[in-house]
Amino acid sequence: AQSVAQPEDQVNVAEGNPLTVKCTYSVSGNPYLFWYVQYPNRGLQFLLKYITGDNLVKGSYGFEAEFNKSQTSFHLKKPSALVSDSALYFCAVPYSGNTPLVFGKGTRLSVIA
Amino acid sequence: EPEVTQTPSHQVTQMGQEVILRCVPISNHLYFYWYRQILGQKVEFLVSFYNNEISEKSEIFDDQFSVERPDGSNFTLKIRSTKLEDSAMYFCASSEETGAYGYTFGSGTRLTVV
Numbered sequence: 001a002q003s004v005a006q007p008e009d010q011v012n013v014a015e016g017n018p019l020t021v022k023c024t025y026s027v028s029g030n031p032y033l034f035w036y037v038q039y040p041n042r043g044l045q046f047l048l049k050y051i052t053g054d055n056l057v058k059g060s061y062g063f064e065a066e067f068n069k070s071q072t073s074f075h076l077k078k079p080s081a082l083v084s085d086s087a088l089y090f091c092a093v094p095y096s097g098n099t100p101l102v103f104g105k106g107t108r109l110s111v112i113a
Numbered sequence: 114e115p116e117v118t119q120t121p122s123h124q125v126t127q128m129g130q131e132v133i134l135r136c137v138p139i140s141n142h143l144y145f146y147w148y149r150q151i152l153g154q155k156v157e158f159l160v161s162f163y164n165n166e167i168s169e170k171s172e173i174f175d176d177q178f179s180v181e182r183p184d185g186s187n188f189t190l191k192i193r194s195t196k197l198e199d200s201a202m203y204f205c206a207s208s209e210e211t212g213a214y215g216y217t218f219g220s221g222t223r224l225t226v227v
Contacts, residue, residue: 095158095169105155
């Protein structure tokens with residue numbers, strides 16, 4: 001079975017500073033990798049995905065993620081954090097083949113003004 | 114933008130009672146899913162549904178759970194005899210094709226079993 005790991009339960013960053021939320025993966029073959037965000041009392045919203053191609057993937061709200069095959073990582077990044085980015089972030093990968101998605105445990109991002 | 118709609122937003126039920134959680138997936142989507150999230154923590158896969166049958170299910174999805182697509186629009190999750198540990202947020206999701214294209218999630222139903 002394929003899986004992802006998010007090593008940090010909580011990430012704190014000052015507004016305006018760059019942010020990184022970490023994700024590592026364990027998959028066979030070429031991975032499909034996803035990032036989702038969950039704002040308080042809301043469902044999960046799709047941020048971005050890596051299927052193939054350019055290792056730097058750009059997504060919604062100014063977020064991007066870098067696929068690194070040698071380090072089996074897919075870290076989420078943003079050059080300048082906003083207070084409104086404070087949320088729960090989930091990395092995801094298909095369990096096997098194409099479906100279903102399985103999620104990491106989530107990382108809570110707090111951006112402090 | 115198309116949405117996945119879930120009703121009710123919050124359901125309180127007594128232990129041992131049956132509950133049905135309802136979802137209206139995006140109309141042209143073919144794959145449907147239920148996930149649950151306990152106390153804002155890990156999002157756990159329950160079941161996937163395609164072509165009017167279950168395609169995959171997790172070990173959480175035991176005989177107490179069932180899913181149905183009773184008509185062309187609704188997708189339901191039934192819990193026959195609720196337990197305290199079933200208290201969670203339940204999310205429905207749909208996708209146009211298989212997982213490589215990502216899912217659209219509903220806002221969830223908060224189930225509280227008392």
